[in-house]
Amino acid sequence: MIKVSAPGKLYIAGEYAVVEPGHPAILVAIDQFITVSLEKTEKVGSITSKQYGNLPITWKRENDRLVLDKRENPFHYILAAIEVTEKFVKESGKPLSFYHLSVDSELDSSSGKKYGLGSSAAVTVATVKALLRYYGLEHTSSVAVFKLAALAHLSVKSNGSCGDIAASVYGGWLAFSTFDREWVLEKQEQASVTELLKMDWPHLNIEPMTPPEDLRLVIGWTGSPASTSHLVDEVTSNRSHDEQSYAVFLEASKACVSEMIQAFKEGDIPVIQQKIRENRQLLKKMSQRTGVVIETPALSNLCELAEQYCGAAKSSGAGGGDCGIVLFNTKDGILSLITEWEKNDITNLPLHVYRKDEAGV
Known part of the structure; x- marks a missing residue:
């Protein structure tokens, strides 16, 4: 059993402007987490989340692509994270397998209300990190983890800056400026995931900061x-x-x-x-x-x-x-x-x- 947690976030300053490349924001990671657990299975995999009534969604593979047995599902970010990360895993020469993935979140209230702590980003980051560890790629750099999670968010047409992803990956206090998404989407058509992770993304800046002591x-x-x-x-x-x-x-x-x-x-x-x-x-x-x-x-x-x-x-x-x-x-x-x-x-x-x-x- 592999367990990986990713923290939630709060924006401190720079909201709205941060969705434009090169415009900075300040964020902080907070000590409430989403935890993703992975356990190897045979021939069929599943996804469950306590936040969605624990009903499992099962999946199979067709030509190494993950295929769900239900079209409507609440797991878009998880599925996007799986798809992007497994492309990277395949490019690394690792064979894909089946697993049960379960999600547990501290980022919502006990009654299910959202606090605005970035649960979509945290579940994406936790899924990416859990899969990398599962497939023996746990030494992947923080910036590569960020880029994998950001690619997952782009694939579900997220309109955010991905600053919440940076906070979930790096922790602490961060200065962040987002990347040129049009450039990334264009390069994605031409390059492998591995190549894209190695490129410098225009305007992207992630800078951990130390706050004043008081x-x-x-x-x-x-x-x-x-x-x-x-x-x-x-x-x-x-x-x-x-x-x-x-x-x-x-x-x-x-x-x-x-x-x-x-x-x-x-x-x-x-x-x-x-x-x-x-x-x-x-x-x-x-x-x-x-x-x-x-x-x-x-x-x-x-x-x-x-x-x-x-x-x-x-x-x-x-x-x-x-x-x-x-x-x-x-x-x-x-x-x-x-x-x-x-x-x-x-x-x-x-x-x-x-x-x-x-x-x-």
């Missing part, structure tokens, strides 16, 4: 799950009405987040907090121009309460509900804020930054 991250959940892909689609569609103001937003976000990354390197918490507040205002302006609700009334309340207790706060990720993040200088005000949040039906998620220690897969 920086504290607090996470609040408003209880309103939001669909990232739907919100990104809405912004993409509505921005066409005012491309000039969207271009201004992109450049302002790039400058703001770049300065925040520099403040991380210099250990300057007041500047980090200042840039969090600036990024919040940029997102609110962009939201007004596109008509897409990013900061809901509940998220606004979460942020305003945090500011009263000396925290710098903003929505996290696509917004529309889900989580808000607060950055504090040491622990001043944190307990008072959590008490105030409780009075306002905002849940403090007692999560911590997950730092990956091990090398490779």
Whole structure:
């Protein structure tokens, strides 16, 4: 039995702009995980997930391609991860076999509500890593694992930046800029997976960062799950009405987040907090121009309460509900804020930054 876990993520800054190549964001991996287990079987394989009622989906092979016995299934990212990774496995000269794959997630609430912690990315990364270990390719580099998981997301037409994938692969605090997806899709038509993994992907930048020692991250959940892909689609569609103001937003976000990354390197918490507040205002302006609700009334309340207790706060990720993040200088005000949040039906998620220690897969 092989078991591999991948952490969830939260965006700290740079949302929406990060879907454009070369525009930076800051993310953090958190200590809640999706675990994928693999066990060798004969002649038929299966996939189960506790999040989908434990009903197994069985599969067979036709000319080394995985074929499901049901067309409608909730496992698109898992299947995409299997397909991409097994192409790489075959190119490495390894024979394919059958296995039972099961998924267990800590990234949703016990009632099945999503916290917005990046479960699609985490399950993709965990599946890729489990398969690499299963087929004896566990020394594959972190950047290759990222690229395999990113190729899986591209194959299911994901419109995200893949920053959540980077957080699940690398752990800790990250500065991230996405790649030119058109370039990758074009090269994919011409090159093998192995060759594609060895290429430098234009604009891709994944940079682990060390946070200042006294920086504290607090996470609040408003209880309103939001669909990232739907919100990104809405912004993409509505921005066409005012491309000039969207271009201004992109450049302002790039400058703001770049300065925040520099403040991380210099250990300057007041500047980090200042840039969090600036990024919040940029997102609110962009939201007004596109008509897409990013900061809901509940998220606004979460942020305003945090500011009263000396925290710098903003929505996290696509917004529309889900989580808000607060950055504090040491622990001043944190307990008072959590008490105030409780009075306002905002849940403090007692999560911590997950730092990956091990090398490779």
